[in-house]
Amino acid sequence: MGGVAPAQEQDLHDHASLTGSHRYTVTVLFSxxxxxxxxxxxxxxxxxxxxLRDFRFEQTRPEVFYGHLAEDTARxxxxxxxxxxxxxxxxxxxLDVGGGPGYFSRAFAARDCAYVTVEPDVGEMAAAGIEVDAAVRGSGxxxxxRDGVFDLTYSSNVAEHIPDPWAMGDEMLRVTRTGGLSVLSYTVWLGPFGGHETGLVPHYIGGGFARDRYTRRHGHPPKNVFxxxxxxxxxAAGLRWAQSTGAEMCGVFxxxxxxxxxxxVRVPVLREFAVSNxxxxxxKTR
Structure with a gap:
């Protein structure tokens, strides 16, 4: 892994199964x-x-949920x-990849940052009526x-909403300068909140089941359609991607x-169920 000190190379090696008889090895600097x-x-x-208490406001009072989450993210x-x-x-x-309507902009402005958000959905960008000086419509x-233009790129709770999150991760690294940070934070499917508004349990039966159950009960599909x-x-997929990038892993938690x-995060099966995000x-080292 690029940028890894020799003393760190003896950290935990995590083995997990893929489909069929194939296996892969992920080297993670958990320490x-x-x-x-x-x-x-x-x-x-x-x-x-x-x-955790704020999660109940995600759909009904997003300004509360995302306002508090924005400050927490900036910290x-x-x-x-x-x-x-x-x-x-x-x-x-x-760079905030998938920044939506701009709830996070004020938290970073307060820290004297040059904040840019990119969002593919123009409706999502305008949803809260927040004006962001540098809001760009585009795909993650x-x-x-251009390459290497940002000191820090991050994405918060976006990866689980796109079919190829690791392509987004690669793009985030591309536009990060050498020596800069790229932070990817996402909701784990088998965690308690993997099903989002469809409930804590139904998604364990299946994403399609949870989607259809929600639709029957509420008369309309969920906002997040499996x-x-x-x-x-x-x-496991995120750790495998991180190891493939050649960047230095500064932390996983x-x-x-x-x-x-x-x-x-050290325990292969447990983390899929217990690590909600x-x-x-x-x-970036090169």
Missing amino acids: SSSRLARTRHLATLRRSVRL LLEALHADCTGTGLSGRRI TALPF GRSLFDVSC PRYHPRWAWWM LVIVLR
Whole structure:
């Protein structure tokens, strides 16, 4: 893995099965998460409970849910940037891939960042009536920017909504400068919130079942329709992609868990069910 110190090469090797008799090996610097002192300091039980309570407002009062999530995201990225690069966010160029109507812009403006959001859906961009100075309509899998223009790229809860999230991840790295960070955070399908508004249990029976059940009960399809705007994305697939990029992995951890529960990402089967949202932090090395 590019940018890996020799002493780190003895970290955990995780083996998981693919379909058929084939197997793959993923080398993950799980111990690198222990370096994230500022980030770990933020990961308290109190924060986890507060964010969990906010989930009930996602559909009914999105300004509350996304407003609080935006501030939490800005704090998280500020801590990650300090932990991984030794510098703050002030003056940095930041790209938010899938930023929607702009709830996150104010949190980064308060930190003196040059914030750009890219979103493919013009209706989504205008949904909240928020004016963002640098809002670009475009696809996350074909970002309309030149190579290496941003200091930090991130995507929050978008990967599970597109059929090829790793193409988006590759594009995020492409437009990140050498030495910059790329942070991909997404909802894990087998986690408790994998089915989104269709419920905590039905998606375990199947995505199609959960979609159809929701439609029967509410008289209309869910906002996130399985197979069209919601997909089965696993922890294992994300870790496999991260290892293939050649970038330095600065950290892998469950976004909404307190720091004492971060060990769950080490356990192949458990993490698919217990890690509701996986954060992958990469530092571009070339």
